[in-house]
Amino acid sequence: MARIEKVLIGQSGGPTAVINASLAGAVRSARALGAPVLGMAHGIEGLLHDEVVDLDVAVPDDRSLDVLRSTPGSYLGSCRYKLPSPEEAPAVYDALLGTLDRLGVGVVAYIGGNDSMDTIDKLGRYGEAAGSAIRFMGVPKTIDNDLVAQDHTPGYGSAAKFVATCVSELACDASVYPVKSVLVVETMGRDVGWLGAASSLAWTAGSRGPDIVLVPEAPVSLDAFLDKVSNLLAVQDFVMVAVSEGARGLDGQPLYAEEGAREDAFGHAASQAGVGGFLARLVSERLGCKARGVELSTLQRCAAHVVSGRDREEAEALGALAVRVGLEGRSRGMSCLARVSDLPYEVRLGVTDVSAVANEVRQLPGSWIANDGMGVTAEFERYARPLVEGTDTCRWVDGVPWHLRTPFGETVAL
Amino acid sequence: MARIEKVLIGQSGGPTAVINASLAGAVRSARALGAPVLGMAHGIEGLLHDEVVDLDVAVPDDRSLDVLRSTPGSYLGSCRYKLPSPEEAPAVYDALLGTLDRLGVGVVAYIGGNDSMDTIDKLGRYGEAAGSAIRFMGVPKTIDNDLVAQDHTPGYGSAAKFVATCVSELACDASVYPVKSVLVVETMGRDVGWLGAASSLAWTAGSRGPDIVLVPEAPVSLDAFLDKVSNLLAVQDFVMVAVSEGARGLDGQPLYAEEGAREDAFGHAASQAGVGGFLARLVSERLGCKARGVELSTLQRCAAHVVSGRDREEAEALGALAVRVGLEGRSRGMSCLARVSDLPYEVRLGVTDVSAVANEVRQLPGSWIANDGMGVTAEFERYARPLVEGTDTCRWVDGVPWHLRTPFGETVAL
Known part of the structure; x- marks a missing residue:
């Protein structure tokens, strides 16, 4: 037998x-x-x-x-x-x-x-x-979608849907007062920007997404970031920023460590509050407007509802x-x-x-990142939109x- | 006419x-x-x-x-x-x-x-x-449910449902490793504990809620809190704490301000990270186990999905x-x-x-708070369970x- x-x-x-x-x-x-x-x-x-x-x-x-x-x-x-x-x-x-x-x-x-x-x-x-x-x-x-040799990874679509859903809801919530304000939403993603980029899926005819998206694959200077926020605030009341937890400065270090901020108490508090809280505080101090950081937390990987x-x-x-x-x-x-x-x-x-998969990491393609390094392109949406479709609870x-x-x-x- | x-x-x-x-x-x-x-x-x-x-x-x-x-x-x-x-x-x-x-x-x-x-x-x-x-x-x-002269307030039931839902999901997520660990979930509620208490609705035959609930109406000492966490860790691997953002110490000050913590850098970082982050760090430092704080953020009042x-x-x-x-x-x-x-x-x-309603605030009744000040009673559940029933998107x-x-x-x- x-x-x-x-x-x-x-x-x-x-x-x-x-x-x-x-x-x-x-x-x-x-x-x-x-x-x-x-x-x-x-x-x-x-x-x-x-x-x-x-x-x-x-x-x-x-x-x-x-x-x-x-x-x-x-x-x-x-x-x-x-x-x-x-x-x-x-x-x-x-x-x-x-x-x-x-x-x-x-x-x-x-x-x-x-x-x-x-x-x-x-x-x-x-x-x-x-x-x-x-x-x-x-x-x-x-949820990171960072495995090579395949189109996408189970777990990513649901995390991406949760991120885009929360971003669209937070945009409604945070823009109700008639004042200049900035909301910074922090997503997971220490080494790759797939989840940060997913925030852009909140842009549809019936919902609002982030004006700025920062991902680890595209290091930015804080000055360029502040300039962009400032320019946006000149023409609109509410500005929304999405940032991957691993977003980096031009020196390749975590964004909150740029410009020596890491060394002082401000930088220390920032590393406690995360990059979202850090950027909100930076905007508030440098641009003098209301700013708040929201971290989407591990709910991104467990919101099975x-x-x-x-x-x-x-x-x-x-x-x-x-x-x-x-x-x-x-x-x-x-x-x-x-x-x-x-x-x-x-x-x-x-x-x-x-x-073919073991120990490799797939980053967000450079060609899917906007020229100024602070957004994603239509190619990303074409790739990612189908992954968040259909709603199950x-x-x-x-x-x-x-x-x-x-x-x-x-x-x-x- | x-x-x-x-x-x-x-x-x-x-x-x-x-x-x-x-x-x-x-x-x-x-x-x-x-x-x-x-x-x-x-x-x-x-x-x-x-x-x-x-x-x-x-x-x-x-x-x-x-x-x-x-x-x-x-x-x-x-x-x-x-x-x-x-x-x-x-x-x-x-x-x-x-x-x-x-x-x-x-x-x-x-x-x-x-x-x-x-x-x-x-x-x-x-x-x-x-x-x-x-x-x-x-x-x-x-969402605070703090209006007098009525049973409950529209907005509370949905916020309570979101809190309980997230808590039950975070419990699944945070307990997967075979190590002693503590998760502290921070809810809204600066002056009243209705939303903090709602975390307890996560306890059903099919889901797990918090072991400890801290609300502003029941000031606690950090020592008593740490004792309770420590006792729980002696008999179970995973301990979950829910804390209202306005939870207070015995001196009536925000919990993270107790014991002079407010004066030093630790206290300063705590006030940045919120009471959830503060308690997680405190548990980690004093009890030497893995601890994480999650703030449910303004999603509590805007998760219309x-x-x-x-x-x-x-x-x-x-x-x-x-x-x-x-x-x-x-x-x-x-x-x-x-x-x-x-x-x-x-x-x-x-x-x-x-x-009758203007300018008054309704707190969580003292008789609905557990004797040790770190939980809620069955009366609270009898009141609140019907408010989270039915799911709409x-x-x-x-x-x-x-x-x-x-x-x-x-x-x-x-």
Whole structure:
């Protein structure tokens, strides 16, 4: 009798609003193919401590999978564990492969960003060299949209939609008084400007977006920034600025560190308040007008009450695909999306080598940034608009979201 | 031929996510009774400068009223103008009444908080003494829920729902790593704890709320707070704290000012970062665990993409009622809600005297605060749960909210 292979799923890195849609898709796919499904509690780090959850018990049916699909956070927990190289620590690899063998795992599906793909790549190579038949597959996720070798990453569309939605609402809220004022909205994005740029999607015939967008890829001088704000204030009462948390000055340092500001108390307070608060205070002091900073916070990656319907569907499909091709024999691959056309929007699902994705970072293309470095072009909108389309929400009970509780404390005996 | 009286509507103070639902209700009510409808641009302050909008042009039909209903911010703009007393400045009153007469206004409906009700009261009394037939009516709005003489205020339910929703999502997001950690979520509420308390509504069978709730009505010592956090961390990995921006120490000062912290750089940075950031840093330094602060920001009052359906309906009904009773002859009244029963939820719409509301502040009842001053009781939930029930959203176009643009620049020639 052929042994039935199990599927083991893990989640790693920062959560997204749809990371559990990928998990739900992976579970459904495994079930459709008759494979029992286990979950790592807290990713590879948990696996090292034998923390494994029986997902056929924790998420037994379509009803619980539907709730899981719209639950934010990483249902299986997460880790930031960096796998050492096989040369440094072969014992770690042997331990992991031994655990997988004991569990009867045939396919490992790891939902994560570029660090996670590096983990998958290393484990896969080590296993192959050791003669293991276990396949290691990756499922992409990151709100930062910084993975190479694909059109976009699940998690980005929903975060982008949340950013653009909040920006359009804050614009209504902040412009009600008949005074000159500036609102600075800070988005996530330490190294890349994809989420900062998404703020520009708030511009439609029926809503208002930012006048200025600052991203890490386009360093600016504070003087040029203040000049632009000042020129705008000369012709309009309300000016809105969107800034990525990692926006940089001409010296490549964080914007609030430019011009020696880092050294004094002002700079110190700024680093506490973030770049949005810093720019608001700078505008207020230098231009003498009312200014306020708003940080959109980690809600950008967990506001599952309002996600891109398209993003959630794609996240689920990519989770399902990785498990299916893994069960079919593929290893060291990552499911991903390729754009076929912008309008009408069409993508093709495929599988790429994890080694092409591991440890690489994709920045916002320079040609999509405005000439003055303080905005994005129509090319960006053509790319990003389809990603925020469709609106999906969560399950509501008693007026608040209903989430699936994490299954910790119900780990499998090994 | 009897002169057709016009209705003039204004909005004042900080916006709410449903303040324009009250405006839409007021417009519909006037139209149903055959009255032309005008709007003050930027409240009473705009009226002093003859800034009046023809709402029958700007919002001509049900289609535009439906968009208005889910547009955040104050569609008519707002002001923070404090009307002087009639003794100080009778000329201001004479000017306002003269403008209203010239416009042919029979009813003024002013949507605002307790300051606005004071404005309505003063104008109404002055007009009556001067023999004017113009009626002045108030429509309540405030996310703070601090108006007396009524069960609750439109705007609160939606802000409370947003707070509880975000708290439940942030709890999922912030608890994914297997480490001891504390999340401090800061809500609005400088003088009252209604919004801070609303965070507790995140506790349901399917979602997780805060372990500690700090409100301005219950001053605490930082030592007692740290003790409680420390005790919780001894038995669980993740601790969540919700704090009203105006939470106070035992000396009645802002919490971050307690124990002399205000005097040093730490205290200074704290006042920049807000009480949430301050408490997170304090926990991190004193208890040596990971801690993060999240400020929910002005999104609490403008996130029209997710509101309490009940709140939006009540806001609309109260706008409509004020105009109707004004056209019937009532003056110096404010439409309001009285609770008939909690379960099933039932309210009665009525009209109270604005003088009962003006300048008063309603705090969270002491009996609804836990004995240790760091939580709320089941009585609070019984009161507040019905206010967040029902979920309504906005109109979505191109993946982002579609709002009605403010009508400024189209003011009426006087």
